[in-house]
Amino acid sequence: MRIPVNHEVKFRARIGLAGLTLLLSMALSAGEKYIKVFLPDGTPITAELALTSPERQRGLMFRDRIDEDQGMLFVFEAEEVNSFWMLNVKFPIDILWLDSNKRVVHIEGGVPPCPREPCPSYPTPMPALYVLELKSGVAAAHKVALRNRIDFILPKPLK
16 A cells, blocks of 8 residues: 555654654653753753752762763652762862753852762752753853743653
8 A cells, every 4th residue: 555645744743753752652661861951042962860859869979070962850759959979079060050941040150060078069059850960161161040941841651
């Protein structure tokens, strides 16, 4: 049976989308938790998701580095005032707190590593639902500012 060209194109697009969806769900179920995050200037960042309390507590600890196109996106259950510290993080980072609308409510740039306690805390004065950690200098290089929107789509289900 021959499908007309315009229907064939739509059919192939649907098959491709179904395959992509299947691959994404398989990757998430296999424990791979990465999404694309887009800075306000459109720059893509591959962000590892920190969804559970243990993942959020560990964060970027014990890693040797993070590249300019990488980050970690912390997802909280509710919008709240929270604080971060750099214990056992080996490199400086930028920390961006985002509200439920994915708008930047606070930025700490160039936060230094802390190899041992006591470490300073970096709190946000505003409630945040998400926190994005980036390599130090990335936020300034891309002119990220307060009230800018950081775009991303979280996979369903999250956990």
